[in-house]
Amino acid sequence: MRIVLQPAARSDKDVNQHYLDTIASPVTFANHSDLLAPDVREHLEQLFPEGTARMWGVVPGKKNVNVSKVQKMSAGDFALFSGDKKIYFAGTIALLWRDEKLAERLWGRNHNDQTWEYMYALSGTQGLDITVEEIRQLLSWKPNRNIQGIYILDHSDSETLQAYLSLEPSTADTSSAPAPDPQAEAAAAVGFDGELERxxxxxxxxxxxxxxxxxxxxxxxxxxxxxxxxxxxxxxxxxxxxxxxxxxxxxxxxxxxxxxxxxxxxxxxxxxxxxxxxxxxxxxxxxxxxxxxxxxxxxxxxxxxxxxxxxxxxxxxxxxxxxxxxxxxxxx
Incomplete structure (x- = not known):
């Protein structure tokens, strides 16, 4: 599992309203049964038996710049929301799907006439209060680097940040994830030649x-x-x-x-x-x-x-x- 850095500055009036509408107040599935695809709703109800979930979405972006990034995201990854020089919210991506009509109903459209159609539901959500400066130091970023645009950390940085924040995996639909290779895992264990006691x-x-x-x-x-x-x-x-x-x-x-x-x-x-x-x-x-x-x-x-x-x-x-x-x- 990796960490997805999701820019969402609540100082922006529109972003804050989206946050209040679908994060602070979870989305009720029954209210959108006319738009939710049957298989998506079935998965959501299995993951969230209470019938509600916190949801977010990503726009395709100019020239579909965000599409390739979204395609790298997987259920089970952690999403960290950032804004105003802080990481303030985190959760496990429980399910990903694409739904332009539901996204438009929930969040409308932006000034480029795009909606946040690449949607995901979050489980195990929690509040945080981490400065971006701490992240820069922890991951050895350049001093002027900021979180701009959705970004997926590599496995090494994800593991470092996960340990630093004590992030715990939560409910997620990992049915489509590739099964672990027992032979590869065994070979890695046998082949380890690092120092055991330091x-x-x-x-x-x-x-x-x-x-x-x-x-x-x-x-x-x-x-x-x-x-x-x-x-x-x-x-x-x-x-x-x-x-x-x-x-x-x-x-x-x-x-x-x-x-x-x-x-x-x-x-x-x-x-x-x-x-x-x-x-x-x-x-x-x-x-x-x-x-x-x-x-x-x-x-x-x-x-x-x-x-x-x-x-x-x-x-x-x-x-x-x-x-x-x-x-x-x-x-x-």
Whole structure:
């Protein structure tokens, strides 16, 4: 899966209206049954049993410049919406199809008499707050490069950005995707001759051990998120801000950069962005956690809990987690 960068500046009045009409307010399939092709509606209803989905579209562009780009997009790719020097919204492309009449009904036509007929529905949507400058630095772009026109990142950059933002795949119609080649995968595994243990990894493990000793001097400790007192073996030193983007100074700030999180679920929930800590020290649960019954049941006991580990000194790191990792609701 790759990442599609979708320009959509909400400072533009028309773009903002489109966003409010079909992203902030999901499209109800039954309202457009007269236009939706039967096979498209069938796929949509299978992917979205509730009968609604957030939708977006792409115009063909001058001399059909966007058509070849759209043809490279696949269900399962991530779409990141950008505008006003920020990445502010993301989701998994669940389904792609072409429908000029439906696009015209939803969004009208632009000044070139084109409509956004290359349509896609999004699942697993979330809000983000990432500056384009961060993307430039992360992907080693030129200082003046901006996101202009729909653009599909290559696999390497997509993987880098996916890891940086902790993006989780969601529901998608991948029935037409080529099946993996078991022989090729096996050959890649057998043929790997890279270094399995590296000095950097050993140094990292040493750092983690020292960090945990600082946070947990005894045989038991308290999880910063759920508050349970547990044996040391069930607690990890979890970085509040993703370690990979911490400065050396931040990594060495043992008192503020990390917290104890239990391996019974809190560490993974925080790392994957299903929970976060807001300013003032209250635990907040992602709306996406409610989409899975078992996950919702698990996080209900955490929502609204006071987190004593929060302090003003640690707030910048928690703020980074909220804007980069937490699976926030769709911005309205």
């Amino acid at each position: 000095t950097a990894l050993r140094a990292y493990r040493g750092e983690q051990a020292a960090l945990k000793r600082h946070l947990l001097p005894g045989h038991t400790g308290q999880c910063a998120l759920c508050g349970r007192v547990l044996p040391a073996a069930l607690l990890v030193a979890a970085h509040i801000k993703k370690r990979a983007v911490c400065t050396d100074e931040e990594k060495r700030d043992f008192a503020n950069i990390a917290m104890l999180a239990c391996s019974l679920g809190c560490d993974s929930l925080y790392e994957r962005g299903y929970v976060t800590v807001i300013a003032g020290g209250v635990l907040q649960v992602s709306p996406l956690a409610h989409a899975v019954a078992a996950l919702q049941e698990h996080v209900e006991q955490l929502a609204g809990r006071a987190v004593p580990w929060w302090t003003e000194d640690r707030e910048p790191h928690f703020r980074w987690h909220r804007s980069h990792t937490f699976k926030a609701g769709t911005p309205v």
